[in-house]
Amino acid sequence: MTEKQEKILTTALQLFADKGYDATSTSKVAKAAGVSEGLIFRHFGNKEGLLNAIKQYGMEKAALVMGPILEEEDPKKIIKAALEMPFCIPKNQDPFWKLLYALKWQEDIYDNSMSDPLRHKLEGAFAKLKYKNPEAEAELVLILIDGVATSILLRKCENSEQVMQSVLAKYEL
Amino acid sequence: MTEKQEKILTTALQLFADKGYDATSTSKVAKAAGVSEGLIFRHFGNKEGLLNAIKQYGMEKAALVMGPILEEEDPKKIIKAALEMPFCIPKNQDPFWKLLYALKWQEDIYDNSMSDPLRHKLEGAFAKLKYKNPEAEAELVLILIDGVATSILLRKCENSEQVMQSVLAKYEL
Amino acid sequence: MTEKQEKILTTALQLFADKGYDATSTSKVAKAAGVSEGLIFRHFGNKEGLLNAIKQYGMEKAALVMGPILEEEDPKKIIKAALEMPFCIPKNQDPFWKLLYALKWQEDIYDNSMSDPLRHKLEGAFAKLKYKNPEAEAELVLILIDGVATSILLRKCENSEQVMQSVLAKYEL
Amino acid sequence: MTEKQEKILTTALQLFADKGYDATSTSKVAKAAGVSEGLIFRHFGNKEGLLNAIKQYGMEKAALVMGPILEEEDPKKIIKAALEMPFCIPKNQDPFWKLLYALKWQEDIYDNSMSDPLRHKLEGAFAKLKYKNPEAEAELVLILIDGVATSILLRKCENSEQVMQSVLAKYEL
DNA sequence: GATGAATGAGTTTTCATTCAT
DNA sequence: AATGAATGAAAACTCATTCAT
Numbered sequence: 136m137t138e139k140q141e142k143i144l145t146t147a148l149q150l151f152a153d154k155g156y157d158a159t160s161t162s163k164v165a166k167a168a169g170v171s172e173g174l175i176f177r178h179f180g181n182k183e184g185l186l187n188a189i190k191q192y193g194m195e196k197a198a199l200v201m202g203p204i205l206e207e208e209d210p211k212k213i214i215k216a217a218l219e220m221p222f223c224i225p226k227n228q229d230p231f232w233k234l235l236y237a238l239k240w241q242e243d244i245y246d247n248s249m250s251d252p253l254r255h256k257l258e259g260a261f262a263k264l265k266y267k268n269p270e271a272e273a274e275l276v277l278i279l280i281d282g283v284a285t286s287i288l289l290r291k292c293e294n295s296e297q298v299m300q301s302v303l304a305k306y307e308l
Numbered sequence: 309m310t311e312k313q314e315k316i317l318t319t320a321l322q323l324f325a326d327k328g329y330d331a332t333s334t335s336k337v338a339k340a341a342g343v344s345e346g347l348i349f350r351h352f353g354n355k356e357g358l359l360n361a362i363k364q365y366g367m368e369k370a371a372l373v374m375g376p377i378l379e380e381e382d383p384k385k386i387i388k389a390a391l392e393m394p395f396c397i398p399k400n401q402d403p404f405w406k407l408l409y410a411l412k413w414q415e416d417i418y419d420n421s422m423s424d425p426l427r428h429k430l431e432g433a434f435a436k437l438k439y440k441n442p443e444a445e446a447e448l449v450l451i452l453i454d455g456v457a458t459s460i461l462l463r464k465c466e467n468s469e470q471v472m473q474s475v476l477a478k479y480e481l
Numbered sequence: 482m483t484e485k486q487e488k489i490l491t492t493a494l495q496l497f498a499d500k501g502y503d504a505t506s507t508s509k510v511a512k513a514a515g516v517s518e519g520l521i522f523r524h525f526g527n528k529e530g531l532l533n534a535i536k537q538y539g540m541e542k543a544a545l546v547m548g549p550i551l552e553e554e555d556p557k558k559i560i561k562a563a564l565e566m567p568f569c570i571p572k573n574q575d576p577f578w579k580l581l582y583a584l585k586w587q588e589d590i591y592d593n594s595m596s597d598p599l600r601h602k603l604e605g606a607f608a609k610l611k612y613k614n615p616e617a618e619a620e621l622v623l624i625l626i627d628g629v630a631t632s633i634l635l636r637k638c639e640n641s642e643q644v645m646q647s648v649l650a651k652y653e654l
Numbered sequence: 655m656t657e658k659q660e661k662i663l664t665t666a667l668q669l670f671a672d673k674g675y676d677a678t679s680t681s682k683v684a685k686a687a688g689v690s691e692g693l694i695f696r697h698f699g700n701k702e703g704l705l706n707a708i709k710q711y712g713m714e715k716a717a718l719v720m721g722p723i724l725e726e727e728d729p730k731k732i733i734k735a736a737l738e739m740p741f742c743i744p745k746n747q748d749p750f751w752k753l754l755y756a757l758k759w760q761e762d763i764y765d766n767s768m769s770d771p772l773r774h775k776l777e778g779a780f781a782k783l784k785y786k787n788p789e790a791e792a793e794l795v796l797i798l799i800d801g802v803a804t805s806i807l808l809r810k811c812e813n814s815e816q817v818m819q820s821v822l823a824k825y826e827l
Numbered sequence: 828g829a830t831g832a833a834t835g836a837g838t839t840t841t842c843a844t845t846c847a848t
Numbered sequence: 849a850a851t852g853a854a855t856g857a858a859a860a861c862t863c864a865t866t867c868a869t
Binding site: 283 | 327330331409414420444451455459465471474475
């Protein structure tokens with residue numbers, strides 16, 4: 136990956152996350168990245184190719200956050216780590232997640248491939264802890280993660296630290 | 309509001325919710341609504357005017373759901389009603405909420421005007437129930453509402469009924 | 482068909498015939514026709530749609546030349562009329578035929594739909610005149626028509642009148 | 655001429671003949687030839703330079719077919735050889751002729767330099783055979799050659815062998 | 828000789844919007 | 849109120865060509 140290629144990628148991520156994918160023209164990306172517009176297409180084929188490259192680029196970094204949880208064995212630690220995940224995302228990954236969350240609303244079918252491994256892990260954890268309905272509990276944790284992440288990414292609340300305490304309390308963690 | 313005016317409104321809502329506001333051209337709206345392109349502009353001024361009309365149209369219907377909760381006095385009932393809200397949205401209001409949730413990600417500043425009345429009501433309820441941190445608890449309920457609504461609108465999970473049971477259990481409701 | 486629509490059609494025909502379809506940009510067509518570029522796409526969908534409209538437009542006029550021959554019954558008259566066809570094309574139809582002849586070379590499969598009716602008519606005529614191989618004779622006439630038309634359209638020769646005499650002599654017409 | 659240079663030449667010829675010169679981008683040529691985009695320009699200067707190289711390359715091979723006819727002295731043999739020329743073109747020269755015939759339609763002025771020597775030879779031959787109008791007869795043979803060649807190159811007819819018999823019969827050859 | 832990143836101008840196409848009818 | 853022709857600007861994308869390596 137050349138220097139300009141990477142510049143395009145990070146600039147586009149920034150703009151896509153900020154203004155939205157459809158509202159961001161390739162010419163704006165090129166201008167902001169300081170490259171010719173043609174270069175975007177030479178490197179990424181088309182606008183969607185650029186988006187896919189961004190997704191993959193971010194996914195690789197995201198896997199680093201998710202990874203350790205999937206290796207954990209202690210059920211309580213799994214649940215706690217999962218619920219704390221939204222807080223552990225490094226600030227510089229915010230645009231990536233903002234983009235991903237925004238994009239979800241336009242996808243024709245919902246893609247579970249990213250959440251499924253975690254869901255399974257959580258189901259196992261809740262089962263071990265003798266919860267009555269592990270599937271529903273796992274689902275709820277995923278919902279909470281999404282809700283909290285949304286709240287953080289949109290800077291909706293300032294007291295997220297205390298919110299997290301309330302959450303953890305509900306699971307006696 | 310004439311018949312065609314209403315047709316434009318509902319068609320645009322459908323398309324905006326489905327494909328996204330920016331990805332939906334006015335000409336597609338006109339074609340899908342079976343009206344001339346010019347009519348949209350005669351009635352709504354411009355594309356943004358159409359969006360605003362949709363927002364207002366939906367907001368009025370949404371107020372009907374929110375209203376009763378704000379009148380309720382029993383704290384437990386308030387919390388329960390709030391948490392159950394995502395399930396009470398009539399299916400035909402789904403596109404409106406999908407659109408609103410999608411739009412949030414592109415707004416420069418987060419608009420709390422819709423959630424604030426409910427937030428206050430919830431804070432009061434949790435205070436009455438002697439929760440240690442009513443603000444954080446209220447915030448958490450709002451996050452849960454958003455999370456569950458998202459899950460339902462995106463048809464992410466099928467067992468939402470059981471998820472709700474798990475949620476209510478956490479509040480001993 | 483509006484006035485501007487027709488202007489686009491005739492201007493494009495002129496330019497396509499002159500410079501070639503691929504070498505003529507829609508912006509040049511628009512500029513030469515004195516209309517906005519968008520209008521081309523509103524009326525004809527895309528560049529190929531414009532080309533197809535031109536083809537059909539020309540085909541309708543071409544049918545007027547071909548028609549009488551297909552109604553003729555005297556075999557000698559049929560052959561004579563066919564061979565004289567290239568001379569009977571009104572000058573203002575030249576660009577259309579130039580375009581069609583040029584386009585042939587890029588078509589993936591050869592389209593016989595235009596020549597087939599004439600071919601059949603000629604086969605019948607040669608059969609009636611007891612020629613040994615009516616199919617080959619009909620084919621040869623078609624080849625001659627194409628050859629002579631090409632020569633005329635490209636302004637290759639000045640003595641086409643005498644050439645035609647030589648041709649007719651070969652068929653004792 | 656290096657191996658890659660030749661590969662570019664033959665690949666470009668193939669594509670130009672198939673899709674047309676204007677419709678074939680240099681990048682497609684490079685990709686199809688398996689060379690870098692820049693190499694075309696290093697070797698041929700620009701796209702037109704590539705086209706000219708192809709023309710010259712083909713012209714040299716074409717001269718080999720035309721040559722013997724121009725040396726012949728027997729008038730009947732000259733005419734027969736000329737008329738049979740389209741059949742004598744080796745199959746692998748087809749793309750070259752397809753390209754040349756297609757290109758004719760976009761040339762501003764018609765270039766007779768290739769046909770003139772043959773035309774003169776034919777005029778002499780017809781004069782020797784006491785034809786009334788040798789110029790027109792020579793022109794007609796050239797037209798026939800073009801017509802038959804076109805028919806063969808576009809694979810329009812399958813019975814070209816019999817067509818040729820019909821042609822030769824007209825000249826009592 | 829050969830590569831492939833990079834460019835700027837151009838191409839096809841879409842868009843929101845206007846306006847005469 | 850309603851149509852649909854028309855537009856100018858901008859969108860996505862392609863192209864021939866250059867140049868550092």
